Amino acid sequence: MxxxxxxxxxxxxxxxxxxxxxxxxxxxxxxxxxxxxxxxxxxxxxxxxxxxxxxxxxxxxxxxxxxxxxxxxxxxxxxxxxxxxxxxxxxxxxxxxxxxxxxxxxxxxxxGGQDDLRNKILRHVSSAFSEDPVRILRVARFAARYHHLGFHVAEETLSLMTDIVASGEASHLVAERVWKEMERALGEQSPDVFIRTLRDCNALAVIMPEIDDLFGVPQPPQHHPEIDTGEHALLSLCAARSMTTDSSCLFAALVHDLGKAATPSADWPKHHGHEALSLPLIEQFCRRLAVPKQHRELALAVARDHTNCHRAFELKASTVLQLLQRLDAFRRPEKLDQFLLCCQADARGRTGFEETDYPQAAYLKSAYLKCMDIQAKDVTAEGVKGKAIGERLAQKRIAAIKQLKQATI
Incomplete structure (x- = not known):
């Protein structure tokens, strides 16, 4: 029946x-x-x-x-x-x-699902769990979803997940499925738990080695009291999640410092030039997991220019204009907003700095608005023609940014 x-x-x-x-x-x-x-x-x-x-x-x-x-x-x-x-x-x-x-x-x-709900346990049903490596990702995602309710992965389930990784099954995961689970996990209330759970069963090193490599890499304690670069990445992710559910921003916040893992250990805890070192690692990560173009572009922008954003008040007006142009802010203002949110998350992704103000964001947004008040038609009205239009437009915008800087600082 x-x-x-x-x-x-x-x-x-x-x-x-x-x-x-x-x-x-x-x-x-x-x-x-x-x-x-x-x-x-x-x-x-x-x-x-x-x-x-x-x-x-x-x-x-x-x-x-x-x-x-x-x-x-x-x-x-x-x-x-x-x-x-x-x-x-x-x-x-x-x-x-x-x-x-x-x-x-x-x-x-x-x-026994109801008992496990009552006891807040994520437990596998049977030994058949080990036949599908996607379940590693799913358990990590559920751990991220329900962490705020007190849920945890059962020890025997975590042990089985570790065995799956050791067997090599995790190496057979399809890129698109990994990204699908990751993107969903980034939007959960505790997205850092997704990464931590994968690391606890050794899956992170197989699936996302660029992120796993960050753990154990020190940073200057005066700037990063959390010291560990992997912890900073997760703190930045959580800071971003407190402000948005936009998966592009969350992904960028997570991977913005991948280059710190490529710093020669002799130079630790300093990471000069980590911005440029991050770019090929992000490209590699995105190619392997078929990360969407918009996520990749924002992640690259944040990795490349987050330090410039932090130093916004020190930058020359012409450099601020170049930054806005690199971000394609005049054609895609939403990308500027995403970029500024990620940089704020980076600044707050440090132990003890979770609520710190980030006036750089308002300053760069104001600089953008000042520039938008000056359009090509304002230049052509002065009789400027041809290639000189772009040069004159830049000059006027730089002057407006200088004036803003003087009024702001």
């Missing part, structure tokens, strides 16, 4: 009293033909998933899976009407994700 159950995140978050926006369903005792006969539209290629004819919600036939090859895609799925709800739930990653609910609202919890 066909039976339908609400499953996954909606059940979990309903039990937690946590907001959720999507609902997924499992159908037991049905076939693709019976689903299609009821008006459902099949969309799954690897296994039968159907869209409800009116709600558009996803309904999946109960299924089992068998590992056949390394990596995320190395599975063969099987579905037929004899597969039970318990058979389907046991293949899921965590006990808190292996609960279901009947249409009448009765909870079905064969693997």
């Amino acid at each position: 066909k039976q339908t159950y609400l499953v996954g995140g909606a059940v979990r978050d309903k039990q937690l009293g946590y907001p959720f926006h999507e609902r997924d369903w499992v159908v037991v005792g049905a076939t693709p033909e019976t689903m299609q006969a009821e008006g459902f539209r099949q969309v799954g290629k690897d296994f039968p998933v159907f869209l409800h004819p009116t709600s558009g919600e996803e309904y999946a036939l109960a299924r089992t899976e068998r590992k056949t090859a390394p990596g995320y895609g190395g599975f063969v799925f099987h579905t037929d009407p004899s597969i039970t709800l318990e058979d389907d739930l046991i293949r899921r990653d965590l006990t808190i994700n292996a609960m279901a609910e009947t249409p009448e609202g009765t909870l079905v919890d064969p693997y």
Whole structure:
């Protein structure tokens, strides 16, 4: 007999009293033909998933899976009407994700998910957890999502994650899937926990070695009381997250100092020239994980010019104009706002400086607005023509920035 159950995140978050926006369903005792006969539209290629004819919600036939090859895609799925709800739930990653609910609202919890919710534990359902390396990322993301509620990863689950990494399975992760999980994790309430969890199971060194390399690299304690560069990266990420959920900004805040890991150890704790050293590392990171263009461009801009932003009041007016031009601020003002937020996050991403003022942002924004008050038409009105228009426009904007600086400092 066909039976339908609400499953996954909606059940979990309903039990937690946590907001959720999507609902997924499992159908037991049905076939693709019976689903299609009821008006459902099949969309799954690897296994039968159907869209409800009116709600558009996803309904999946109960299924089992068998590992056949390394990596995320190395599975063969099987579905037929004899597969039970318990058979389907046991293949899921965590006990808190292996609960279901009947249409009448009765909870079905064969693997102790409710107890783990109550005890705030992220625990794997079965040994099948180790067959899918993506689950390392998912557990780290859930740890970031629920950390503020007191959740932690069970010791046995963290041990299993460590074993997965040691087996080499993490090396088979598909770049796009890694980025998808990372981007979602960056927007969670405690995004630093995502990175820390990956590091705890040794996955960070495999998946994101550029970030892992930052840990253990010292910085000058007078400027960075946290000393460790990896800790500074995570503090900067958290500072950015307190101001935005824009994943471009969050990614840039996390990777802005990658070049400090490339500083010769003989020069530690100083990091002269780390800005330029960061650029190829960011490019490498973004290529490997297929990071979107807008994220890469902002990360490069922040890495290249965050020190100039911190020194904004010391810069010549002409240098301020060049900075605004490099940021493409006159065509893309939103990029300037993102850049300034990231630089503020960098300044606040230091132990004891979490609430520090950052007047440089207001100054550079004012400089941009002063420049925008002067347009090419104002120059042509003076009779200037040809190539001289750009030169004269720059001169007038530099003069406006000089005047602003005198009034500000």
